[in-house]
Amino acid sequence: MSTTRGLEGIVATTSSVSSIIESVLTYQGYDIDDLADNASFEEVIYLLWNGRLPKEDELSQFTQELANHAEIPKEIIDQMKAYPIGKVHPMAALRTAISSLALFDEQADVMEEDANRLKALKIQAQIPTIVTAFSRIREGQEPVAPRTDLGFAANFLYMLTGNEPDEIAVNALDKALVLHADHELNASTFTARVCVATLSDVYSGITAAIGALKGPLHGGANEAVMKMLTEIGDVNNVEPYIRKALDNKEKIMGFGHRVYKDGDPRAKHLREMSKRLTEITGETKWYEMSIKIDEMVTGEKGLLPNVDFYSASVYHSLGINHDLFTPIFAVSRTSGWLAHILEQYDNNRLIRPRAEYVGPDKRSYIPIEQR
Numbered sequence: 001m002s003t004t005r006g007l008e009g010i011v012a013t014t015s016s017v018s019s020i021i022e023s024v025l026t027y028q029g030y031d032i033d034d035l036a037d038n039a040s041f042e043e044v045i046y047l048l049w050n051g052r053l054p055k056e057d058e059l060s061q062f063t064q065e066l067a068n069h070a071e072i073p074k075e076i077i078d079q080m081k082a083y084p085i086g087k088v089h090p091m092a093a094l095r096t097a098i099s100s101l102a103l104f105d106e107q108a109d110v111m112e113e114d115a116n117r118l119k120a121l122k123i124q125a126q127i128p129t130i131v132t133a134f135s136r137i138r139e140g141q142e143p144v145a146p147r148t149d150l151g152f153a154a155n156f157l158y159m160l161t162g163n164e165p166d167e168i169a170v171n172a173l174d175k176a177l178v179l180h181a182d183h184e185l186n187a188s189t190f191t192a193r194v195c196v197a198t199l200s201d202v203y204s205g206i207t208a209a210i211g212a213l214k215g216p217l218h219g220g221a222n223e224a225v226m227k228m229l230t231e232i233g234d235v236n237n238v239e240p241y242i243r244k245a246l247d248n249k250e251k252i253m254g255f256g257h258r259v260y261k262d263g264d265p266r267a268k269h270l271r272e273m274s275k276r277l278t279e280i281t282g283e284t285k286w287y288e289m290s291i292k293i294d295e296m297v298t299g300e301k302g303l304l305p306n307v308d309f310y311s312a313s314v315y316h317s318l319g320i321n322h323d324l325f326t327p328i329f330a331v332s333r334t335s336g337w338l339a340h341i342l343e344q345y346d347n348n349r350l351i352r353p354r355a356e357y358v359g360p361d362k363r364s365y366i367p368i369e370q371r
């Protein structure tokens with residue numbers, strides 16, 4: 001038996017949801033550059049779940065259905081109020097709340113396609129409500145109920161702040177959601193597929209995926225990037241900070257990628273957004289620091305920024321708390337996880353690889369008094 005550490009380069013399934021071929025990312029055949037410039041997040045969800053772009057009436061119906069399903073059971077809000085506020089990371093809260101949602105869905109274990117599609121719609125609709133409700137609860141505020149007359153990104157920002165957001169913020173968040181929606185067989189999507197390939201339910205798949213996304217080598221990197229930017233604090237501190245980190249062989253968060261070696265096609269969109277948004281807020285230092293870090297890490301290590309690097313200064317510029325960055329990633333990636341879960345059910349086989357044994361040779365049990 002031979003092993004490949006971290007399954008690098010192993011093709012573990014077929015999928016028509018998204019592809020990365022020669023560093024070009026497509027969702028169902030549409031280039032991410034094209035979608036980032038033209039599509040709304042609702043359109044992208046529809047595309048990922050149906051394999052084609054919606055017509056006008058289909059999109060408005062789908063957008064309305066999402067808005068109509070956005071309320072979460074009161075019991076989930078009450079549960080979140082009982083979480084140990086101050087000690088709980090919002091990703092942990094989200095993981096628990098999504099798992100709890102299953103308890104209030106009588107169809108949770110019904111494995112028919114229509115029931116699974118309805119669960120997908122409900123989970124996608126409710127995940128922003130959970131993230132924003134928890135954010136408010138921990139700040140001692142009441143959650144803001146979703147509105148049925150706002151689009152997905154606008155509703156998120158409205159529920160977060162209680163105020164109707166401006167168009168610039170809505171468009172920026174919408175674009176970030178489009179850019180994060182799916183990414184072939186990344187760690188959290190693989191986790192979701194492994195989970196549901198046992199014929200476990202959709203909620204279990206999403207709960208497992210949230211757990212995988214939380215780690216700093218994956219979705220958790222966007223918060224870690226902001227921590228680094230905050231520690232650096234000023235563009236003049238970039239050089240000594242990064243030099244020390246590189247000399248100590250520390251990982252610079254937001255750089256490197258398992259698949260892209262010539263750069264992540266999503267990063268340029270986020271870099272541009274970071275530039276524009278920091279100009280609007282007047283806090284250009286976040287962009288300037290990011291650019292300087294990028295130049296140093298790329299120049300010295302040949303490592304390029306991934307999706308998490310510039311998204312940090314984008315979300316910060318939108319006034320979002322730093323520990324909500326990864327939950328926002330989850331809000332978007334749920335669309336991709338759900339597409340992969342539905343695809344897995346459609347042509348399922350248990351996912352069960354092998355391990356090469358490297359433990360002790362065969363030995364005999366020694367009674368406890370003789371050890």
Ligand SMILES: CC(=O)SCCNC(=O)CCNC(=O)[C@H](O)C(C)(C)COP(=O)(O)OP(=O)(O)OC[C@H]1O[C@@H](n2cnc3c(N)ncnc32)[C@H](O)[C@@H]1OP(=O)(O)O
Nearest residue numbers: 216217218219221250251252253254255256257258306308
């Ligand atoms: C949405 C996403 O998940 S995008 C990725 C988000 N994660 C991050 O930004 C965290 C920082 N980056 C990393 O840890 C890695 O680049 C990963 C996990 C993304 C990809 O990892 P892998 O393909 O497994 O590369 P691996 O971790 O084996 O690194 C290979 C070499 O490059 C180095 N390296 C990789 N990334 C970085 C980095 N960000 N900073 C410094 N060195 C790095 C490693 O130290 C290693 O060096 P070595 O061979 O001298 O030991």
Ligand SMILES: O=C([O-])CC(=O)C(=O)O
Nearest residue numbers: 182183185186187258307
């Ligand atoms: O594909 C990966 O390994 C990580 C990534 O960029 C993503 O999930 O968006």
